[in-house]
Amino acid sequence: MHLIIPATPAEAQTLATQWGNKAVFVAGGTIIQQAWTGPRLAPTDQCFINLMAWPETQQICVDDDYLVLGAQTRLEDVRNHPLVKIHAPLLCTALGQLGALGIRRIGTLGGNICWGVGDTGPVLLVLDAQVLLADDSWQPLVEVLQRHTLPLMLAFRIQRTDRQPPLHTAFEKVGYRAAFTPARVRVAMRWSRAERGTALSHTAAGAPGTPIRRLRHLEQHIAQSGDACTLASIRAACAQDLPMSLTLMVSRLVAGHCGLL
Known part of the structure; x- marks a missing residue:
């Protein structure tokens, strides 16, 4: 097993490309453990790329037009954040039904999205969310999720409620x-x-x-x-x-x- 802490998101994406299907992005780790064959037995031939070294991907803020959600923000922090309650109350509703408190305190928003069946995914899709990739581009989340191999996701943004008609x-x-x-x-x-x-x-x-x-x-x-x-x-x-x-x-x-x- 390899555990690597890349210095930058670009380096993390490069590592993932080099390792191919042996690469695994890891933040909270609550999902990937479910695929292991035994308790606490991580596969020996995989490269785990730690994403928790960048504080900017663990923050929630607003800019002129959007609510921006760091992909490595803990799920419970997202659920309780006052800006999310204002600009994305549906996301708070979904998170309130997601797993146990212990899971929400460890799992991350990006991990729940990349799982492919998480509770937060449908919510962000109907809110027309965009996702920030390692090349600093914002892309529609609905399009990125259709890719055969998911890229590294750094943040999500949705339009502020005071910049659009009522939801x-x-x-x-x-x-x-x-x-x-x-x-x-x-x-x-x-x-x-x-x-x-x-x-x-x-x-x-x-x-x-x-x-x-x-x-x-x-x-x-x-x-x-x-x-x-x-x-x-x-x-x-x-x-x-x-x-x-x-x-x-x-x-x-x-x-x-x-x-x-």
């Missing part, structure tokens, strides 16, 4: 009653008007085996059909982006929030 959002999570089992599905929704209904403009979902994604076919269907939407038509649209086991759950969640049940 009308919801977050749903369907899980098992048993402890320590992943939720079956997570769904975030965003409407263009306060009365909601079929003004649904953004929807994102994720589940084990189905990485987080925008439900583009559903969004297009609702935009085109409006009040003519039904549970059956929403289910058909969801089926173009999700497996049937998830389609049944997500379509009911969406239809219920749109007042169609």
